[in-house]
Amino acid sequence: MVSKMIRETVGPTAQPPAKFSNKKFVFHIAIFSVLLSSVVFVQTKSQGSSLLSHEELKNLAREINVAENRVSNIKLESEAWEEHGPSASGPWERTPVYWSSTAWYSGDWSRRRWNPEESTFESYVKGKARVDVHREVLEWQDGPAPYAESSYCAGFDGKHGRAVIHNIGHDGKMRPVRTGEITSDPPRILTSGMCGKFTGIGSSLQFFEGEIYSFSKLFQLGGTANSSVAAEPIFTHEEFRGADCIKIGTKSVTYWIDPFHGFALRGSRSIASGTEGPEELVRLMEVNKLEELASGVWWPTEVFVVSRPTVPGKPWRRFVWRASRVVANDSAFDEIVFTTPLPEGYLINDKVTNMKYKVGEK
Numbered sequence: 001m002v003s004k005m006i007r008e009t010v011g012p013t014a015q016p017p018a019k020f021s022n023k024k025f026v027f028h029i030a031i032f033s034v035l036l037s038s039v040v041f042v043q044t045k046s047q048g049s050s051l052l053s054h055e056e057l058k059n060l061a062r063e064i065n066v067a068e069n070r071v072s073n074i075k076l077e078s079e080a081w082e083e084h085g086p087s088a089s090g091p092w093e094r095t096p097v098y099w100s101s102t103a104w105y106s107g108d109w110s111r112r113r114w115n116p117e118e119s120t121f122e123s124y125v126k127g128k129a130r131v132d133v134h135r136e137v138l139e140w141q142d143g144p145a146p147y148a149e150s151s152y153c154a155g156f157d158g159k160h161g162r163a164v165i166h167n168i169g170h171d172g173k174m175r176p177v178r179t180g181e182i183t184s185d186p187p188r189i190l191t192s193g194m195c196g197k198f199t200g201i202g203s204s205l206q207f208f209e210g211e212i213y214s215f216s217k218l219f220q221l222g223g224t225a226n227s228s229v230a231a232e233p234i235f236t237h238e239e240f241r242g243a244d245c246i247k248i249g250t251k252s253v254t255y256w257i258d259p260f261h262g263f264a265l266r267g268s269r270s271i272a273s274g275t276e277g278p279e280e281l282v283r284l285m286e287v288n289k290l291e292e293l294a295s296g297v298w299w300p301t302e303v304f305v306v307s308r309p310t311v312p313g314k315p316w317r318r319f320v321w322r323a324s325r326v327v328a329n330d331s332a333f334d335e336i337v338f339t340t341p342l343p344e345g346y347l348i349n350d351k352v353t354n355m356k357y358k359v360g361e362k
Contacts, residue, residue, distance in 0.1 A: 061219035064205075067263045068216055070297045071206045072107040073333040077325040080198050084315035088281055088306050092318050096147045100134040103199040104337050109207065111191040128338040129190050130155030131199060145170035155340035156186035160352060162340035163187040180342050180359075182350040200321050203287055203303045205257065205265050215257060218248075240266050241286060262298040264290055283307045293328035301326060 082097035083090075109127035132153045140148040148170050154163040164180035181187075189195050196202030208214060238247040240256040243266050248255040256266040270282040289302040305319040342348055344360040 057219050061216050063259075064219060064257075064263045065214075065216035067296060068206055068214060069107070070262070070294070070329075072329050073335075074105050074107070074201075074293075074299075074326065074328045075330070075333075076103045076105075076200055076323055077101075078103075078200055078321060078323040080200075080319065080321040083318040083320065085318060086315065088284070088308065088316055090316075090318070096137050097139065098135060098137040099198040100136075101131055101199060102134070103129070103131045103201075105129045105201060105207070106335070106338070107206070109201075111196075125156065125186050125191060128156055128158050128335065129186070130338050130340055131190065131195060140170065143170070147171075149174065152189075153340050154187035154189045155338050156190055157335070157338040160184060161186045161190070162342065163189070164340060164342060164346060178343070178346045180346045180348045182348065182352055184352055197305075197319070198321070200300060200303065200323060203265060203285060203300045203321070205263055206297075208265060215248075215255075215263065241288075258290075258298070261290055262292075262296050264298040264300070281306075281308060291326065293326055297328050299323075299326055299328065 079098070079100045081099070082095050083092035084095055085092045106128040109129050111125055130153070133151055135149065135151055137147050137149045140146060148168070149172075150168045151166040152164060153166075155161070161183045162180065163183075165177040167174040167176055169175055193202070196207065201207040205215065234247075234249045236247045236249070238245055238256070240247070243256070243258050244260055245256040245258050245266050248257070252271060254269045254271075256268070258264045258266050264287070266287050268283075268285045270284075271279045272282050284304075284306045286304045287300040287302070288304060289300065290298045291301045293299050301323040303319075303321040305321075307317045307319070309316060342359045346359050347356070348359060349356050
């Protein structure tokens, strides 16, 4: 059962400074969410403050786009774990859920794109990536133990995907698996939201994947929109956890980006209407530490994500991600790293050539 679970996890993809004053500026968007197709602004005054002009928005879009594309390659060594608590403020108690990994990404890595005809996102892999999971402990639903443990590697070199499973087990008892697979698609784990969360790239400006195309695209649409009716979001200048940020707020999701640190994503908050009407926190992400890895490249090195229970009576959860070492735009970076090594003695199922063999044997 454990072997099946791991195969499903790492298997192939299923088919198919601008400096801001303390002025408050508001612009309205006619359609915003996954179905975003046009953005319109109304220039108004609120409490004596004024909106950004279309020209200002276009300039910001260009600056953010430059920031989004400053990474050519990146390597991250990190660990993550989950904690439980009685409320959104804790106190927190650590659980067995854990992840330790080394990950490499090309600067153009993306796992989806916007389909304007269908007005939705679709799976689309671009770029290269590899993740070596040294230790993974996850909750095991309907398994013989509460948690399952494994170690594996998965990579995509732009042409083929490789995934190898080293060990699996539970309760601290591990057994070797020593199997691998070669596919024409990236291993599923690479294209999962879980991987972006556990490797930290999901909290970065450069690899951000939310309910919008990208922040630069949002500002670009605002800079070319017609002045007409409006609803949301509201863009304001606001301090977030001591950082001078641009707040991007909608009815359900709010983002904070830091224009003085490469437009780095500082945090996000999701809310829902409670049964009595007040807002209820669903999810709060906070980037606690930023490090400048290269000129203009500000990267999160510690992230907290607090989530409310999905089932009444269950505890609140806090996800903690910390990087021990991050290197970006390494001039000596060798893309051979994206080709996951196949260790000697591992049984390989090559689905590209329809061959099965043991590495090292003829």
